[in-house]
Each structure stands twice: as structure tokens, then as C-alpha cells.
Amino acid sequence: MKGKTLNQESILVVDDEESIRFTFENFLAEEGYEVTTASGYDDGRTKIEEQRFDLIFIDIILDGGKSGIALLEDVKAQAPEAEVIIITGAPTVQTASEALRLGALDYMVKPVRQETLIRATDMALRHRVLRQEKESYQQNLEAIFRSVQDAIITVDEDLTVVESNRAAAEICGIVREDAAGTPLDQIELRCGGACLQTLQKTVADSQRMDVEAVECRTPTRPDQVVSVTATPLMRKNHTPAGGVLVIRNQTRLVELERNLAECRELRRIVGKSNCIREVVSMINTLAGVHTSVLITGESGTGKELVADALHAAGNRGQRNLVKINCAALSEGLLESELFGHVRGAFTGAIKDKVGRFQRADGGTIFLDEIGEMTPRMQLRFLRVLESMEFERVGDSTPIKVDVRVIAATNRNLAEKAAQGEFREDLYFRLKVVEIGMPPLRDRRDDIPLLAHHFLQTFNRKFSKSIQGVSEPVMDLFMSYHWPGTVRQLENVLEHACVLSSGQVITEKDLPADFMPGGGVTPPAGAADRSASARAIREALKQASYNKSKAARLLGISRRTLYRRLEEHHIRT
Numbered sequence: 001m002k003g004k005t006l007n008q009e010s011i012l013v014v015d016d017e018e019s020i021r022f023t024f025e026n027f028l029a030e031e032g033y034e035v036t037t038a039s040g041y042d043d044g045r046t047k048i049e050e051q052r053f054d055l056i057f058i059d060i061i062l063d064g065g066k067s068g069i070a071l072l073e074d075v076k077a078q079a080p081e082a083e084v085i086i087i088t089g090a091p092t093v094q095t096a097s098e099a100l101r102l103g104a105l106d107y108m109v110k111p112v113r114q115e116t117l118i119r120a121t122d123m124a125l126r127h128r129v130l131r132q133e134k135e136s137y138q139q140n141l142e143a144i145f146r147s148v149q150d151a152i153i154t155v156d157e158d159l160t161v162v163e164s165n166r167a168a169a170e171i172c173g174i175v176r177e178d179a180a181g182t183p184l185d186q187i188e189l190r191c192g193g194a195c196l197q198t199l200q201k202t203v204a205d206s207q208r209m210d211v212e213a214v215e216c217r218t219p220t221r222p223d224q225v226v227s228v229t230a231t232p233l234m235r236k237n238h239t240p241a242g243g244v245l246v247i248r249n250q251t252r253l254v255e256l257e258r259n260l261a262e263c264r265e266l267r268r269i270v271g272k273s274n275c276i277r278e279v280v281s282m283i284n285t286l287a288g289v290h291t292s293v294l295i296t297g298e299s300g301t302g303k304e305l306v307a308d309a310l311h312a313a314g315n316r317g318q319r320n321l322v323k324i325n326c327a328a329l330s331e332g333l334l335e336s337e338l339f340g341h342v343r344g345a346f347t348g349a350i351k352d353k354v355g356r357f358q359r360a361d362g363g364t365i366f367l368d369e370i371g372e373m374t375p376r377m378q379l380r381f382l383r384v385l386e387s388m389e390f391e392r393v394g395d396s397t398p399i400k401v402d403v404r405v406i407a408a409t410n411r412n413l414a415e416k417a418a419q420g421e422f423r424e425d426l427y428f429r430l431k432v433v434e435i436g437m438p439p440l441r442d443r444r445d446d447i448p449l450l451a452h453h454f455l456q457t458f459n460r461k462f463s464k465s466i467q468g469v470s471e472p473v474m475d476l477f478m479s480y481h482w483p484g485t486v487r488q489l490e491n492v493l494e495h496a497c498v499l500s501s502g503q504v505i506t507e508k509d510l511p512a513d514f515m516p517g518g519g520v521t522p523p524a525g526a527a528d529r530s531a532s533a534r535a536i537r538e539a540l541k542q543a544s545y546n547k548s549k550a551a552r553l554l555g556i557s558r559r560t561l562y563r564r565l566e567e568h569h570i571r572t
Contacts, residue, residue: 059086097468116277326371
């Protein structure tokens, strides 16, 4: 239970069902929250006028002829600082869209499980705090500058320190008494000299310079991120007199941006089904853990989104996320891309190249379709995983890196390992933790939400104002087997948005091959492997034998299509 504090979060639950109010109040009170309930629109509005709330749950249907949407509008007018989550027993795309448009953070579907309620509450309150902190921090940056919280260092035309303030000691380690009269290039600067180089150029050229996100590292103090501004000082006769260096500590702002980026990445994983909630929960659990993660699932399930969220949520979020598709490159090219090469290592190596492992140092590397690695590359990759050390192609000098490895595959690696097609030791080394992405047919409850999400995206992309899909189209979506999973749904809706001339997607807007009897229709319940010879031939025909386009029609990767062509002995 949360400890009681003077700043205890206050929550309002507005619902005309006494059982819902009672359940919410008990669940939230157990967690230490201060809970108030209201039985309807009028009661809820009165409570909002009388008291400040951090989070408000509002039922979409209230007694007295007033809707929860109307109360939501009142809340945003009177208490915009409060987060709002809509409760509904009959969710629709229109309801969700309207609630989110009016400022609701999220919505929940009855009946609500205790763990679901607590998770949503924690996320909403966390989002509120982060939003308020960032807004407050940005609003006060100017006030901070006026109160001289930034490090200020002045130098003469010879770059000798004339004056510095107390903040310069705190941020830069430059103590006024010691630094005055000392050339700046003789003072050890934590940023590695970026400030000095900026000031040198400013004084030489008499031009202001701004440098963002300079990393300051020292063994004895926490790392900092600062911005640097150098401004020239001029005499009355317009000759250079020196310069002013202003250094602003941006560490806190960067941290807030990272936390908000984490929230944004998680919200890209659209869905409210139990299996998706489990995925999000696993991402939150693994966020700060430096360990390898294996993401499994059929092509098109969103494995890359999980990798993005894992990277953004951890303490490596401000570092590089480097991606590579292992199936897209030959063994030689993959080795060069991963580890780099030196000039002359092979024909065409005209200059040194930094590999992706080295580019990811301090951050994350994402290896998609890891199951397509050759045995030789599997062995070399295993050695890198064990030691985080490698040599560039054509070089024997070891390079040490600190990289988090995230891998993904649409293949059954356990089965491949049992058949001797994938190294068992590499499989277990990768599978420290596994996150399985469910196919769309196993999370049909998410289809309306996904459809709404994609329509909003394509509205922005194509400058349209499509409100949703017709009831027959949604019925078709809910009954379809989706062999290409989420990616196929996205492609179908993109096609429909391009062709649609109205505000609602109808059956005539859908791809011909998607409609019943259309052609590219693998058997119901099939996965990526199930693309039949007939479906493949039909897709190739419709795509004018363009294999990339045919793969998209089938909802599978190009590499998988080539494999299916070989399995079915199809020649093109």
C-alpha cells in the first residue's frame, strides 16, 4: 500500500452503477489513493467544482440524459490539469475517437479487472506528473537564466579567463578564485573541450555560436548534458575584446524527454487485449534491465515496435538504436555491416567502415530475422555476445563495446536448433527473456482500435478526414483470418484510404483480393507459413510478378516469399 502523504493523489469515480463505484473505490483505496465517488453528471460536476482531482474516471453513459462525454468537456474546461479515463461497457471506434479528441488519456472497457485498473491509474498519474514537470521546467528556463543558474565564463581576446560565476563551479568545475587569469585551454573541462572549441571560433570570427547536447563526463560526478552558447565581446571601436560562454545544464530536461518518449513508444503498441497488456507489462519490466531479449512472432505482428519501446524505456534511450535485417544481406555483407571493415579487407573496400555494433556503443542493436543467419555468422555473433568484443573485417585489433542486444524472428528457433539449423547455445544466449507477439487473429478485440489508429495516421498522411469504417467492413475485419496480421490490416486500410472519396470506408474501397472470393486468401487459421501455392501464384500475377509487391499482398516478408517459392517449386 502506498504511504499516506500530504500530497496524496486524489481520484474521482463518476458512474451511475453503485457496484462500479464501490469496486473502484475499494481497489484504489487499497493502493493508498484518496477516492471520491459521484453517482451521475450533476453530482460529478459539483464534486469537480468543489475539489481538485488528479485523475477522474467517467462512465460514458450517465443517468439524467447526460453523457460522460459532456462531463469530460466540463472537466477539460474547469480542471485541465486532471487526467481523464473514460469507462464504457460497449466500446466503439466513434466513442474512443471522440473521447481522445476531447482530451481523455485513455478508455477502459467494463468489466474492469483490479490489476488493469491499478496499471491504468499508475500510468495516468505518471503521465500527469511528467507532463506537468516538463511544462513547468520549460516555463521556468527563462527565470532560471535571470537568476544566473547557468554557468557564465568571460574571457579576453587571448582566451584568458576574466570572470566566472558560482554555477560555473557547479557545472564545469571551474572555481572563480583558481580560474581567473588562467588561459581557458589550460583548465581541464569536463566536456572534453567542446566549450573551448566553440569559444575559440566565436572570438576568432566574432560570430555567436550555439551547440546543443554536449555530454560532460567525469569519473567523480554524474554525467551531464549541457547546451553551450558563445557570444563575442566587442570594444567601442568594433575590435574583438573576448567572449562570453554560457553553459546551461539540460540534464533534467533530457531525462524528461526520454521519459515522455518512453510513453509515446508504448502508446504506439495499440491494443487493450490481455495478450497486448502482457507485452506492455513485460516491456516495462525489462526497461531498465541490461539483458538480451528475443522477440518472436509472425511477420507483421509489430516486433520492431516492441524493440523501439524497449530501447526508449531504458536508460539507453538517449543513445543510438541501430537496426539491421539479417535476412536482407549476404553473409559477407552482413559481417561487414555488423562489425565494420578496414580499407583493402576485400574487393571494393576502398576505405575504413564503422560497423553497426560500434555505432550502437552505449545503446541498443536490433537484429531482425535473426533466424536467417548462416552457421558461420551465428558462431561469430555468439562470441561477440559473450565478450562484447569483436574485430573489424581485415583487422585483428579488438574493439570493446557496451551494447544491449534485441533480436527478433518469425521462425521457430527451438525447432531449428533441434534440427541443427540454428546453434542451440546461441538460441539460449539470445532467449534470456522472450516476448511473444500474438498474431491479429488472436487479438481480434484490438481490431477496432488498430483500425482507428491507422485511419488517423493515413488521414494525416493523405490529408483526408475519414471518420471510420462501415459496419459491414468492420464485420468483415472481425471475421477475417489475417494471415499477414497487423501489417496486412495496415496495408488494407492504406489502400482503402487512398481510394475512398467519403468519410467512411466501405466495401468498395477495399482491395479486390481482400474481399471474399478475391484471390489472395490463404486458409482460415493460417499463419505466415500457410501461403499456398495457389495464393502465391495469384499474388505474383496481381503484382505483375514484382516479388516485393507480392510479398506485401500476402502479408509476408520478401525472404519468406522466396522460401515459399522454393518449397512449392514455383518458377518466375
